[in-house]
């Protein structure tokens with residue numbers, strides 16, 4: 666049986682509008698993007714090689730890897746361009762008083 670935990674990531678005020686930051690949590694590193702379509706949280710590392718996606722570019726809800734240019738959709742995690750071919754892990758986000766929480770499955 667799996668259960669879910671809510672993990673606090675940061676406060677919304679720490680992420681400027683239409684920008685993103687990498688945040689280190691206890692057991693993982695995540696990318697937080699504050700877009701006009703909402704707040705999105707994903708794993709910070711590109712699925713292709715070792716590149717932090719927060720060092721790339723954010724355009725709407727798409728993030729572009731700084732190393733080889735693959736883009737990922739932060740809503741679904743879907744990879745949109747080569748050379749990456751593995752989707753990004755994205756997390757369900759909950760906002761409570763502008764604190765950003767993600768849901769993590771515990772197995």
Ligand code: FES
Pocket residue numbers: 711712713714715716730731732733734735747748749
């Ligand atoms: S490391 Fe991101 S596309 Fe290669």
